[in-house]
Amino acid sequence: MTPGRTWSVAEAKTRLSDLLAAVERDGPQTISRRGRAVAVVVSVDEWERHESGEDFADRSE
Numbered sequence: 001m002t003p004g005r006t007w008s009v010a011e012a013k014t015r016l017s018d019l020l021a022a023v024e025r026d027g028p029q030t031i032s033r034r035g036r037a038v039a040v041v042v043s044v045d046e047w048e049r050h051e052s053g054e055d056f057a058d059r060s061e
Helices: 009-014 016-026 044-051
Strands: 006-008 029-033 036-041
Touching: 006 009, 009 016, 009 029, 016 029, 016 036
Parallel strands: 006 029
Antiparallel strands: 029 036
């Protein structure tokens, strides 16, 4: 699975509600600092699937 849009840290901080809405609507979102990916934000459902051993790519939506 390829994470969706990339957000800068500044944009993620300023538009946190939009970032969270994008996670719910479009799936994982990447956050970058100085052009380098540093984090991926995923929904709780995706995280729980990951924690249970299910691969992120195995989701059936």
